[in-house]
Amino acid sequence: MAPTLVDVAARAGVSTATVSRVLNGNYPVSPGTKARVLAALHELDYVVNGPARALAAASSDMLGVIVNDVSDPFFGILSSGIQWEAGGAELLAVICNTAGSPEDELKYMQLLLRQRARAIVLTGGGREDPDHAERVAQLIRQCHERGARVVFCGRQAPPDSEAVSILFDNRGGARALTRHLLAMGHRRFAYVSGPEANTTTTARAAGHRDALLAAGLEPEDGAALHGDFSRASGFAAGMELVRRGVDCTAVVAGNDLTALGVMAALREQGVRVPEDVSVAGFDDLPVAMDAAPALSTVRLPLREAAARAGRLAIGADDMPGPDGLVWLSSELIVRESVGPPGRGLASTARL
Known part of the structure; x- marks a missing residue:
């Protein structure tokens, strides 16, 4: 045989x-x-x-981009940049929204495989679940066997899948942001993170915790809330912090949209930012600069990441080294939403 x-x-x-x-x-x-x-x-x-x-090698002129929600500016910037690179190579970019569902992520990978997509780019954080990672890895192997490229932009590919990963320094950026707040004199914090068991949530929360522990502070469980990285969840978290009477002078949010929701809730409760409570975000979306007050945050090179992911997906860029990882740095952006410690949330909110 x-x-x-x-x-x-x-x-x-x-x-x-x-x-x-x-x-x-x-x-x-x-x-x-x-x-x-x-x-x-x-x-x-x-x-x-x-x-x-x-x-087996036959493929269509299609490139799939899997996002959480294209209406979220974070994913809008990434998908737009990837689509621009695909269009330059005369490929049709198809945007697939998962709404954060791991099952939908698998479903869209399978659908794109059936359509013999030339490449697939998965954006943003992923589910921290070994079973899900293995199922993703299996689909990646199928892509490779058919000659299709797979690029991750915002999280690391599953182990041994040999896909390319473009990674943001989420942990280092969060560490730098909290260090800045500590340098301003803050010692009482509330933290509003993203979805549980999400790689981006975990990395940013870990960076915040790193900075607190290095300063001899222990994060308080009662002052930590989870959201879904949306403005609405930030607003709900801000109202919950007020309801609980959390004694903090600074609220650190897992991303900019969450931070803007927190600021809206505090404003509704008569809390001034930053005179009473400082608020900080992450990502540096365009709206962060236009908020009132302008939002202190961490800038991620989203457009650079999108362009790099698109070029890798279409084969216009050389593959990175043996580990398949491309690391992009973050930058602390200081604006008006952070100031010296004020009276704090518990002392100023209308209950």
Whole structure:
């Protein structure tokens, strides 16, 4: 019986996806691994099935972009930049909204595979769930076997999937933001984060905690709330902080939209920002500069990330090193929503 791709992979000690990459030349493979695969092909006298290979490699002029919600400016900037790069390569970008659902993320990956998309870009944070990560990894392997590229923009690809990842320094940015608040004199904080079990939520909360612990402070559980990164959830969190009478002089939010919702709730309750309570966000969306007061935040290079993700997806940029990771830095942006400690939330809110 003629040897199969599985036989070659077993002989070389690699995955079938790696063998496919060597045969198709569509993804970089380390010289040592490539040499083992070529040796296994030679030893087993493996013959490429030309018609089957051509069929498997056939792809459409489609590039899929999977986002949480394209109406969210964070994802709007990313999807717009990726679409611009795709259009320059005469590819049709299809935007798929998941509303944060892990199952919908899998569904859209499967649908894009059925349509033989040339590439798939997954944006934003992801679910912290080993089972979900394995299912994503399986779909990535299917993409690679068909010659389709997969790029993650905003979170790391599952282990051993060999997809490319463009990563933001969420933890370092959050650490720098909280250090700034500490330098202004704040010692009593409330924190409004994003969805639980989300990679972006976890990284930003960890950076905030890093800075507090380094200053000898312990985060208070009663002053930490979860939202969904939307303005509405920020408003609800701000009202809940008032209801609880949380004793804080600064509210740190997991993103800008959440921070703007918190500011609206505090304003409704007669709390002045920053005279009574300081508020800070994350991302530096365009609206952050136009808020009243303008929002102190952390700037992420979203347009740079989108362009890089698009170019990697269409094959216009060289793949990064062996780890497949591209790290982009963050920048602290100081504006008027943060000032010295005021009287605090518990002393000023209308109950």
